[in-house]
Ligand SMILES: Nc1ncnc2c1ncn2[C@@H]1O[C@H](COP(=O)(O)OP(=O)(O)O)[C@@H](O)[C@H]1O
């Protein structure tokens with residue numbers, strides 16, 4: 001507020017007066033706080049932290065490149081809640097399947113991510129409804145509408161992994177099989193964006209989504225999609241905010257939502273994000289689907305921000321973790337190559353064989369899920385999935401790099417060290433001026449090869465599939481995709 | 485740096501032994517080398533010649549006995565860098581740095597150890613490269629040179645540190661006959677300049693020509709120390725006689 005005033009071409013005195021006025025307003029606000037409703041316990045130190053998977057427009061999604069600033073209906077509702085509780089809003093983005101583990105691990109106070117209210121989820125968490133919704137089955141434009149879910153027998157259906165659609169479709173499959181029909185082939189993809197793409201490129205017959213989501217896609221893709229059927233699915237009627245089980249918190253959240261409903265905040269937001277606009281749901285043109293290759297769909301996937309973002313993360317994770325790995329591995333390799341026996345050497349040998357033998361997935365999981373339990377400092381927000389990945393992969397890769405370095409150091413003729421020390425060069429110079437430059441040349445090709453394979457095999461999938469979130473969430477389906 | 489005690493030996497070795505585990509590589513050796521003296525070390529393979537000259541610049545530290553160089557007692561307290569500025573060494577396999585050019589090989593130690601400026605070090609290096617007969621190879625890399633040329637670079641590199649003692653460990657053993665002639669002529673020249681030299685070699689003619697004394701070793705022991713004319717004509721021991729018979733048979 002004060003900085004805003006300082007931009008105005010006012011006299012010094014007037015500016016001071018204005019600043020004072022600002023402080024008065026702020027104090028009045030603080031006064032109001034004293035009378036405000038009690039703040040739920042998940043608001044900690046004046047911060048409301050929510051976990052969200054910003055891949056479900058218009059509820060929660062990322063526009064442009066900045067993954068750390070998702071927007072959408074959910075984010076605005078969260079902001080309205082934070083305002084009510086005089087709290088600052090902090091939004092953590094992650095892969096969908098990481099949301100509930102993060103809620104349990106107290107990384108956030110609420111999960112707000114366009115998630116359906118289901119009795120199954122309510123076994124572990126409390127839920128508060130804030131928006132109605134319905135499930136839709138969507139196909140390419142030109143696909144005839146369906147009259148019954150039975151018509152999907154034997155067809156391939158794309159769904160976002162980690163969502164409850166999978167279970168629901170599983171139930172429908174059970175009835176199909178019981179009726180002697182082939183089941184639907186359910187294919188999972190980590191982001192909604194990719195789910196839609198599978199339909200556009202014709203890999204799957206249809207995808208399952210929510211009405212609110214579909215509206216957004218329709219707006220983006222024009223008339224390329226159309227609703228095949230809106231089945232009446234039990235337990236599929238509401239979006240809910242999830243919190244750790246706590247009756248008092250649930251009641252306070254419920255009353256805050258009711259208040260936002262009453263004062264018109266929610267309905268204003270629904271209009272802003274077109275959440276209730278159902279006008280584009282129908283209107284299928286009965287034109288036969290073009291079977292031609294859709295270049296646009298391919299290139300839009302290739303140049304999508306999600307893909308580019310994933311590629312960028314891939315490269316930076318590969319490079320950063322290797323720079324760290326190389327830095328760690330050089331002194332380790334020197335110690336291991338020295339002829340003397342020492343305790344340090346035994347410890348380092350253990351380090352190298354442990355991290356070479358243990359599966360990378362296990363190490364990722366260990367760093368992300370176990371380390372925060374031993375050291376509370378890793379529970380804080382700065383410890384992002386991105387950092388966790390860098391840490392885990394640096395340690396893991398350093399173990400491989402040690403082997404490359406050791407081989408390179410042994411490949412340097414021992415006469416080099418002899419010749420250098422006969423000239424009176426210091427240990428430091430012997431290493432930096434004589435041995436390292438030669439070992440570096442030997443180690444370079446295998447190192448580059450390793451970085452390349454690493455980026456190609458592990459990370460491209462980790463990061464492509466988590467693209468659109470804040471990095472590589474490791475207790476999620478993304479690693480699942482990578483390592484199986 | 486001129487001492488008044490110039491009659492003091494440059495190198496003085498007393499009761500020096502070197503062990504590799506249980507194996508006695510040097511067995512209580514005693515000898516002196518005067519200033520400017522040329523010593524050639526002879527002996528069958530495995531007799532400890534390399535080990536002996538490596539103890540002189542402490543690349544192999546001795547275990548028992550005393551070593552004095554230029555009046556200074558050399559032991560674990562000696563600054564190895566100071567010692568190696570004083571004692572230069574040339575190896576059988578040259579041990580040039582393959583990632584550096586000939587000139588860079590020569591100026592690395594003067595700059596890093598003696599803190600000479602690049603200009604100073606380069607001028608010095610060019611002088612010694614000229615002396616060893618390869619002034620025009622300064623910008624080449626070691627692998628672009630023949631074995632003989634590489635050994636000349638190694639000699640120039642050692643001379644650039646301007647040592648008071650030069651150690652040679654079979655400098656011609658890896659060279660073909662033509663190259664040997666060239667390197668030997670450079671060593672002849674160095675000998676004339678009066679630098680104290682301890683040289684392990686199998687070049688009998690060269691030994692005869694330049695050596696002031698011959699040290700003959702066998703099984704880690706010094707068997708005899710004699711002037712070359714005596715050694716090559718009437719060696720004192722049977723072992724030396726046997727060695728010479730073998731060497732001269734070819
Ligand atoms: N680093 C070492 N470790 C163990 N034994 C060694 C080592 N260096 C030399 N020796 C042994 O010491 C003996 C003398 O070696 P060396 O001085 O190289 O002989 P020469 O140069 O006369 O051929 C040889 O038997 C050799 O095997």
Ligand SMILES: [Mg+2]
Nearest residue numbers: 533534535653
């Ligand atoms: Mg030898």
